[in-house]
Amino acid sequence: RKEVEQDPGPFNVPEGATVAFNCTYSNSASQSFFWYRQDCRKEPKLLMSVYSSGNEDGRFTAQLNRASQYISLLIRDSKLSDSATYLCVVNGWNNAGNMLTFGGGTRLMVKP
């Protein structure tokens, strides 16, 4: 089982739609959770951290369910510019200390 699993998509949605992505993680000890956005041939960029109480940033809402080891991202009123791959990221540990584990990403395509 992968440490961080996401539906690869693609999700094809019209402008203005609401879309939700889900992610599950296997390490119950993980404490930090993030959603990153990656455009084609570019580096990932932090979209938002995910906190236990849930958090919202404009059109984006992130939720965390520790009991189910599940993270979600909701995008309201989709824009064409939201088209990208969304990466679910969870902290973990290796011999060097803290590290991040990336999900495979969910591709979103917003159509006019």
Add this chain to the structure above:
Amino acid sequence: GAVVSQHPSWVICKSGTSVKIECRSLDFQATTMFWYRQFPKQSLMLMATSNEGSKATYEQGVEKDKFLINHASLTLSTLTVTSAHPEDSSFYICSAWRQGAISAYEQYFGPGTRLTVT
């Protein structure tokens, strides 16, 4: 915001040669930097963790003698791909830890280096 740069952004080299990629944190000090590799349509895979002043820690399956990492200062880490082969062609991305606004460490990524080995 935190800025991480990489150089070069794109490089083509012949099989058997070595390529050095630089990663710099421009407006903060980074005691820890990370090197990732991303193949087309795949997610980022951590190659190694680079700590300033000490040896890098490599992930399982990554050859430390092939991918040499040096983190000589708090703002610079380098990755050298030695004796490159076509299968080393990939997108190499570095990142650096920076403490976020709510005491959660967040990684900031460089723009990546696209390596093509012919």
